[in-house]
Amino acid sequence: MIKTRITEKFGIKYPILSAPMGPFYTTELTIATSEAGGLGVLSHVTLLGKNSIKDMKEQIDHVIENTDKPFGVNIRTARVQTDHKILLRKIADWRNKNPKLREQLIYGLTSAGGPRLAGKVWKKSAPDMFHFHVGPALWLVDKIVDSGCDGIVATGTEGGGHQSYEGISTLVLVQQVARKYPDKLMVACGGFSSPEGVAAGLAMGADAIAMGTRFIASNQSEFHPNYKALIPPATARDTLLTTGGFGPIRLLKNKYCIEHGEVISKQEKIAQELSYDVAGYIDDLKKYMIVYTEGDVENGAIPVGQTVGLIDSILDVDDIISGFTKEAEKILKNLCSNIT
Numbered sequence: 475m476i477k478t479r480i481t482e483k484f485g486i487k488y489p490i491l492s493a494p495m496g497p498f499y500t501t502e503l504t505i506a507t508s509e510a511g512g513l514g515v516l517s518h519v520t521l522l523g524k525n526s527i528k529d530m531k532e533q534i535d536h537v538i539e540n541t542d543k544p545f546g547v548n549i550r551t552a553r554v555q556t557d558h559k560i561l562l563r564k565i566a567d568w569r570n571k572n573p574k575l576r577e578q579l580i581y582g583l584t585s586a587g588g589p590r591l592a593g594k595v596w597k598k599s600a601p602d603m604f605h606f607h608v609g610p611a612l613w614l615v616d617k618i619v620d621s622g623c624d625g626i627v628a629t630g631t632e633g634g635g636h637q638s639y640e641g642i643s644t645l646v647l648v649q650q651v652a653r654k655y656p657d658k659l660m661v662a663c664g665g666f667s668s669p670e671g672v673a674a675g676l677a678m679g680a681d682a683i684a685m686g687t688r689f690i691a692s693n694q695s696e697f698h699p700n701y702k703a704l705i706p707p708a709t710a711r712d713t714l715l716t717t718g719g720f721g722p723i724r725l726l727k728n729k730y731c732i733e734h735g736e737v738i739s740k741q742e743k744i745a746q747e748l749s750y751d752v753a754g755y756i757d758d759l760k761k762y763m764i765v766y767t768e769g770d771v772e773n774g775a776i777p778v779g780q781t782v783g784l785i786d787s788i789l790d791v792d793d794i795i796s797g798f799t800k801e802a803e804k805i806l807k808n809l810c811s812n813i814t
């Protein structure tokens with residue numbers, strides 16, 4: 475058994491979390507991950523704020539009807555994510571009204587914007603829930619620590635989906651955070667999809683590892699079979715950073731990805747947001763989702779990380795969580811036994 479500060483504090487068996495993957499549903503994945511002894515994390519699925527409160531409540535209710543284990547939730551606090559303020563408050567309210575939910579919903583992860591509002595709301599109304607925020611570079615991790623977050627999800631640029639403009643690798647970032655903030659809880663994320671990765675992340679000082687792409691390619695995730703099927707044959711060279719709704723996004727190269735072109739600068743992106751063309755945005759969003767909804771792998775977006783190059787099969791969530799941790803244990807024991 476590998477014990478870490480996170481397995482102890484979260485009350486989970488294995489130091490593995492499923493990464494949130496909105497706007498796609500990861501409800502079944504969350505249940506499977508938590509049931510397998512890791513920590514499942516629900517995604518923030520709505521992009522326009524429409525029906526988002528009802529949707530999140532339904533997801534949460536579904537999780538607690540199907541597992542008694544702990545789980546987490548992600549809220550994207552980006553400028554364009556208009557529902558985040560109300561969702562932060564609602565999550566605290568729901569927890570306070572339902573003892574089962576309060577016991578199980580132990581982790582709130584914010585991302586894509588700032589951590590401060592969530593910190594304020596949750597410290598006051600959900601002080602027993604661990605608040606983590608995604609940090610893609612050390613200077614941003616400094617701000618997360620200043621804001622009083624309980625922990626950091628250190629996420630490097632090789633990961634799938636939205637990325638920051640910083641372009642720092644997980645390898646460098648995790649070591650930087652461990653060195654500067656040894657007392658802070660840290661989850662390492664971006665590029666992990668193997669037992670070797672789990673062992674390396676823990677050895678660098680992380681308390682747990684979060685994986686996105688690896689869990690898409692699992693039997694229990696809700697992703698379309700056509701989406702999953704693209705992952706095992708893909709190589710590490712097959713992804714590209716292009717411009718997404720919140721900034722750079724790492725996608726598998728296809729027609730949608732190539733049409734979206736290279737990453738534009740932060741200033742250009744802000745200008746684009748200010749002159750928002752809502753109809754164009756909705757149209758692009760429909761295209762973005764078409765792989766998920768219809769399995770159209772050419773005209774829709776396929777967010778995945780460079781770690782596709784390490785994944786060669788679709789696995790059960792249970793095998794990923796317990797199998798990878800046990801294998802990581804062997805790797806670490808073996809290394810220790812070679813030390814004389």
Ligand SMILES: Cc1cc2nc3c(=O)[nH]c(=O)nc-3n(C[C@H](O)[C@H](O)[C@H](O)COP(=O)(O)O)c2cc1C
Binds near residue numbers: 518781
């Ligand atoms: C399909 C997809 C959707 C994602 N959506 C979100 C999201 O809504 N919120 C978020 O914080 N991160 C999101 N991410 C990033 C993941 O949480 C995580 O950082 C990333 O998958 C880690 O890299 P990996 O894919 O190499 O494991 C997404 C990633 C993917 C692949």
